[in-house]
Amino acid sequence: MDTIFTTERVRPLLARVREFVETELIPLEVGFSHNKLTDLIPVLDQKRTLVKAVGLWGLHLSEQDGGHGLTLCEFGQISEALAHAPFFGHYVFGCQAPDIGNTELLHKFASSELKERYLKPLMAGEIRSCFSMTEPEFAGSNPTRMATLAVRDGDDYVINGRKWFTSSADGSTFAVVMAVTNPDAVPHQRASMIIVPTDTPGFTIERNIPVFGEAGEGWFSHAEVTYTNCRVPLSNVIAGEGMGFRLAQERLGPGRVHHCMRWVGNAEKAFDLMCKRAVSREIEDGVMLGEKQFIQDFISESRAEIDACRLYVLNTAHMIDTVGVSNVRDAVSAIKFYVANAFLRVLDRAIQVHGALGVTDDTVLSAMYRHERGARIWDGADEVHKQNMAISILKKYGLDIKQKARELRQFRQMMEREKMLNDL
Amino acid sequence: MDTIFTTERVRPLLARVREFVETELIPLEVGFSHNKLTDLIPVLDQKRTLVKAVGLWGLHLSEQDGGHGLTLCEFGQISEALAHAPFFGHYVFGCQAPDIGNTELLHKFASSELKERYLKPLMAGEIRSCFSMTEPEFAGSNPTRMATLAVRDGDDYVINGRKWFTSSADGSTFAVVMAVTNPDAVPHQRASMIIVPTDTPGFTIERNIPVFGEAGEGWFSHAEVTYTNCRVPLSNVIAGEGMGFRLAQERLGPGRVHHCMRWVGNAEKAFDLMCKRAVSREIEDGVMLGEKQFIQDFISESRAEIDACRLYVLNTAHMIDTVGVSNVRDAVSAIKFYVANAFLRVLDRAIQVHGALGVTDDTVLSAMYRHERGARIWDGADEVHKQNMAISILKKYGLDIKQKARELRQFRQMMEREKMLNDL
Amino acid sequence: MDTIFTTERVRPLLARVREFVETELIPLEVGFSHNKLTDLIPVLDQKRTLVKAVGLWGLHLSEQDGGHGLTLCEFGQISEALAHAPFFGHYVFGCQAPDIGNTELLHKFASSELKERYLKPLMAGEIRSCFSMTEPEFAGSNPTRMATLAVRDGDDYVINGRKWFTSSADGSTFAVVMAVTNPDAVPHQRASMIIVPTDTPGFTIERNIPVFGEAGEGWFSHAEVTYTNCRVPLSNVIAGEGMGFRLAQERLGPGRVHHCMRWVGNAEKAFDLMCKRAVSREIEDGVMLGEKQFIQDFISESRAEIDACRLYVLNTAHMIDTVGVSNVRDAVSAIKFYVANAFLRVLDRAIQVHGALGVTDDTVLSAMYRHERGARIWDGADEVHKQNMAISILKKYGLDIKQKARELRQFRQMMEREKMLNDL
Amino acid sequence: MDTIFTTERVRPLLARVREFVETELIPLEVGFSHNKLTDLIPVLDQKRTLVKAVGLWGLHLSEQDGGHGLTLCEFGQISEALAHAPFFGHYVFGCQAPDIGNTELLHKFASSELKERYLKPLMAGEIRSCFSMTEPEFAGSNPTRMATLAVRDGDDYVINGRKWFTSSADGSTFAVVMAVTNPDAVPHQRASMIIVPTDTPGFTIERNIPVFGEAGEGWFSHAEVTYTNCRVPLSNVIAGEGMGFRLAQERLGPGRVHHCMRWVGNAEKAFDLMCKRAVSREIEDGVMLGEKQFIQDFISESRAEIDACRLYVLNTAHMIDTVGVSNVRDAVSAIKFYVANAFLRVLDRAIQVHGALGVTDDTVLSAMYRHERGARIWDGADEVHKQNMAISILKKYGLDIKQKARELRQFRQMMEREKMLNDL
């Protein structure tokens, strides 16, 4: 669907992307259940070559990096189109998470040396990367708390810690690791982002974590990783020590837009399958499923939700492009939970309409669920975004909840100290 | 909130409208429960004079009619701003329903004679009008079925029937009545729209119908009306005989956008009251309601819903402006139910946050509910829009449900006939 | 519907009550919108005489008080049956709120002198009473905070304060007032319940508060009341000074069951009207509304919700009867919010199915909404019950949130003190 | 939780079952993600031996069959207790679907010869069985339509067709197959249930269908099965030709109660894990997740939903026990969709509270989702139950929708014939 956000520049690109997705990628869904996703990687890599050949590679990149210099809002529309082929689209066009996020991060903040070594092959699709922040023992929802330490030792950092859900670590060339470098700083300035090549001694993938029945491998996986005396040069830090938290924020802003537009496209995919089933499944002699109002309800609710979501995300992207992400934090939070939830509802309806077929792996629906239920959790759980957004709104009404929380934390620490004193 | 839809032309107007609403209208809400809405009409009429004086009257009108020639999308934004003063805003600026709808109707379809007599004073705010389609005994959801008859008699129509929910009939100068003129035509061409002055003998307001505890009067009312041998000249028909259904469609398209933008504004109003309460109601010593996550949930969900709705409606208005309403019927259906439901949810949350205060008439919240619960019913109930929209979507997928329904109707009629034959 | 909870004792009573409701009370609903509820009181009082004549008066009372000694669980079933005539049933059978609550309170805790003077005529339906706890300026959700003071002066209390939502104060003979008697006690022991005759000098009904468009009068009203140097004898305190909070808890336990069973009955009423409309409203030629799946969805969801609610409430009542209310506090909280929400959903669906008729006062639906939207607020708002219930559940899992909150309160007080010191 | 339905007979059994589940089965969940469910079967079979040893085997069986002769309502409570160990409990106690359903079926309707051969070893847990009704090409929601044919040939039936979702066919000794024997009978009398040993030539498991990422094997699987000239003796038919549909109804009545009570137990399991996480996950320094109202909301809503569901199911079981399933069809429909939906909501909340851990296979949550999302589909999809239930309710109000549907079907057939004639 074209919208007011569809510029002259992006329109022809969009048409070509849609065409490619339709003719080259969607046919790969046939017999979906008979293949493991990982078995498809070689096929997808061939398609990558084709994408490069027709000049559609790297649509998220700046012009100097060989891309088309699209705005976030323009690229969002490309991203939606790619998501009509869930799992395949973004990978084949070289803009899959987490690489796209790392690309943006390095592009903006890495030294030219790091760019040369890591960013260049990443943009070319020659290597893959991962992002290693969350730890099993600490609430990822509060990233100021973590245990992984990077200690200076001469010209090196020595890193120790345990991370999990380091997506796509399996097969990656490097990891961007979040580690505490300045334990005594204020919470938001304790951690740094450091590049760790995965062949560094002490970097171990303990397992690919089974998620909804599938551990996966390669790009399609989420690793549990230990860092044991991993030694990397000090120059591997991105944008300087103590910047970890700030970079994470920077990384997540556009990242959320990327996810949201992907979900909009995924939702369209589910919607399309739902409608196709509705017009072809005969429920009584001569009566199709789509004639039933229960199904009509699913369809109309879904159509409305998807269209509202698309406009909401594109408008947010447009605001980021024009007034900057720091002015639309609330909107970024809002689309994150709003779109994730809408998408999962649409998906659930599509599954329901397919009956038993919907729970099988014969369509992409169940795989979408398995890979995307996490949408309401990663990059900030629903509850965290809602809380933060409300706090920010109420501040404009004169109530500073964060300030009160700070005081409360101080009190708690005081209490702890007193208790300890008393216990002596 | 400015959006991509905010043009240079509308921005300064918007600022002036907001300012007027803030300083002239919102103060009228003080002591809300102590006044009947109808007692406020004289005050509101003074404000109308002011609006005219500052050149903000008739913002929905074309330039030749003394307006600003705003697009539907631009006017929608004005409408939202007016809705920050629910009940007052649109009336004071002369663009309240049902007059705005009748204005558009007459503007497009009435003869110059009818325009001169009825449209001109209507646009000037000198008279009021009403729209009289729904009948108590027939499902308004299916407007092809009605009993009111307009029979030709010489140069006149003689009209007989019973209507209800003829909003604002009380005090109106004329009614636009939907009546069957061609009972033997196909269903969609049976009825016509005819202007009936309310001082026509036989036009009787039986009662103002009590709605959620209040019958109201004048503009704030919904009449039950009987037409008993009401005689009006044939020239009072709008756009010719049999055009009633088509006109109704035409009237309702932009009408739905008007309602939706009003609801977005009303929702903002409720949101604003909710936040104000959240930061000022002390729930424990030193703890404000807004610090509770239950309330934060209400606030963030509401913020997201309202913003998504606004973009959805404005985009639809923009499409109507650019590609015409007939190309976006689905979107018009979608915003109708989507926004009505979102608005009522926001309103319900605002009531809840106010506790006992929320159910009183001390704030505008309860009055909004009473006047707007109908939003999910009038202008097409949720269920009707969802059904129609799904039917239209599935047609593109190759399933023609309407065609099947036509065949079914034929069958039912056949069955009836057979039964009657058998019963003889 | 009979359930496993329907004892031999209650079954014949139930049958008689249902019969009475059907033949004597439901007919009064005809022309509902044409009468103010208050105009019906004389008619209802005649029905009361009839109830007494046939021996069905006071079914909530113990045998020694002339009742049938029903258990809470048995009476709950009677209460549901009465609620098929919303507004009329409980009043006519003499077990309407707030009198039933005051009856239970006085029965259990009042001195024999107070019983003689106030309880006896109350049980006989000769007088009415009210309960005066909530204040406009303090969050009713946290009843440890209030400003009304009762100061000892010789043998009297002198009471000063402002209350609101003192339901049915208009026309009452006495109020049970919650007032602070011991300001320096721990929060839960500061207040007392004191009987104040409404003809006490200084007792003033400032207004009957307009609620959803209707201020009402007499039993059908909610008063704002000021107490200005109201002087009552010390012996008017119930169960001793400082017992206010405890009594409130005692009063609310069974009170919630009463409300819940009333809502179950009200929901059945709405359900019945919905089904009747579904089978009689012709939506297309020969097609009834009930043939549409949207409506079928409403009906089945409602049926399931009501039946689940009934069992849940009766089981809770049964537990109160057998193991005592203090052992089922969580269940009491749960039914309070669960049933209120289910009821309001059913009611909303019934309104929707009636179309425009649903928002009028021509049926009892809109009146039910107006009188019962508060169900999610009074006697503990949804959010308060959910919070308390979760806190209680998690305590069993080893997390004592209340204890933490106590520490936090202390901290806040400390902070305040420090701030004050610093400000000096 | 004991309820009013907990009889003296079942209470001690319940205690023993809970104890067994707690000490023998729940420990097997440790390291859940490291084992395939199928690898656990040998361990589970050892536990079966233990169950038999302590006299708890076959709690669903009649006394003459070596069981305890529990009522459906009593066994329901056992079933809930077993479901605290999802996947393990019912299997270990020998009352897992689909065997329990086949047991009941054969017990009631099979000839003594079939009982001897198939029922006896089934009850003893020596063999397993499956139920083969649904076909991929026909809507399972309308079981009068199917293609599998059983044609008489001498003393045999020769069966041809394709079925899918024949759960647990892998490793089963026999299948109960639904096949058309009387194609010319009225729809509901066309099919029969026939026992087909799985070693019959022509019986082929084409695949175990991958469901949410896992094809499984053995008991934990759903097979696609072809029947190619499968020859079985006429005496393998259960209860006579044409009885298939009726038997399916019989089988599904108590079957739905079984599923529902299992879901109640599963929901308790999810609830328990949710609470444990809430009290142990530190979200800020010293602050546990359970202190957050978002989580409290999840917990209280879940507690209320589960408790209401339990009572609803047990009451329905009690009604089946006392007045017979044919008198409570609506309630059976209601619990089916009501409980399935409530359970899935609770489960989804538990996943959310666990964050990333929730989507992994490290807890049983994700496996429950994968195995139970189908709950809203099998044994009658939500929409089918809601439709049927509403139709049944509205019939009591005088609207016979089924009758109208019959007429409509006739019309459609007539139309088809006419079209064919016209096309000639």
Ligand SMILES: Cc1cc2nc3c(=O)[nH]c(=O)nc-3n(C[C@H](O)[C@H](O)[C@H](O)COP(=O)(O)OP(=O)(O)OC[C@H]3O[C@@H](n4cnc5c(N)ncnc54)[C@H](O)[C@@H]3O)c2cc1C
């Ligand atoms: C599929 C998937 C891929 C991922 N990929 C990556 C990756 O590549 N790299 C990486 O570093 N991480 C990754 N993650 C991890 C992700 O960032 C974390 O899961 C997320 O930050 C949440 O942290 P958590 O899982 O520790 O949950 P927790 O922080 O323990 O939170 C659990 C739940 O508690 C609730 N909650 C949290 N905070 C609050 C609050 N303040 N108030 C109320 N409720 C609250 C929410 O419901 C939340 O879901 C991935 C996760 C998933 C599921």
Ligand SMILES: Cc1cc2nc3c(=O)[nH]c(=O)nc-3n(C[C@H](O)[C@H](O)[C@H](O)COP(=O)(O)OP(=O)(O)OC[C@H]3O[C@@H](n4cnc5c(N)ncnc54)[C@H](O)[C@@H]3O)c2cc1C
């Ligand atoms: C406040 C208010 C103001 C109004 N103002 C005017 C006015 O000024 N002029 C005027 O002419 N009319 C007015 N109306 C009437 C309005 O147009 C009708 O109420 C509306 O068309 C619905 O018709 P109905 O009320 O007869 O409901 P019905 O047509 O009887 O429908 C009742 C319900 O049935 C359901 N339903 C209907 N069709 C279907 C279907 N196909 N499938 C499934 N479910 C269905 C819906 O839930 C609907 O709410 C007003 C109504 C309200 C409430």
Ligand SMILES: Cc1cc2nc3c(=O)[nH]c(=O)nc-3n(C[C@H](O)[C@H](O)[C@H](O)COP(=O)(O)OP(=O)(O)OC[C@H]3O[C@@H](n4cnc5c(N)ncnc54)[C@H](O)[C@@H]3O)c2cc1C
């Ligand atoms: C129709 C009606 C009849 C009544 N009758 C009587 C009567 O006869 N006598 C009498 O004394 N009182 C009566 N009341 C008052 C009633 O007891 C109070 O309304 C109730 O206790 C809530 O108090 P509040 O209105 O001050 O709301 P507040 O306490 O200000 O709460 C407002 C809202 O905040 C939210 N909230 C509150 N606490 C929390 C929390 N801890 N966490 C998160 N959210 C929270 C809830 O959404 C709540 O609705 C009546 C009320 C109504 C509506």
Ligand SMILES: Cc1cc2nc3c(=O)[nH]c(=O)nc-3n(C[C@H](O)[C@H](O)[C@H](O)COP(=O)(O)OP(=O)(O)OC[C@H]3O[C@@H](n4cnc5c(N)ncnc54)[C@H](O)[C@@H]3O)c2cc1C
């Ligand atoms: C995990 C699992 C285990 C199973 N085990 C067995 C087994 O052991 N043996 C066996 O024979 N079968 C089994 N089944 C199959 C099950 O019985 C069917 O899936 C079920 O009957 C639905 O049929 P269907 O899948 O063909 O869906 P369809 O009939 O095609 O229906 C698809 C969807 O359409 C909608 N729908 C259907 N009818 C209507 C209507 N009238 N109005 C509105 N909407 C409607 C519903 O949303 C439904 O989900 C199993 C299924 C699952 C998922």
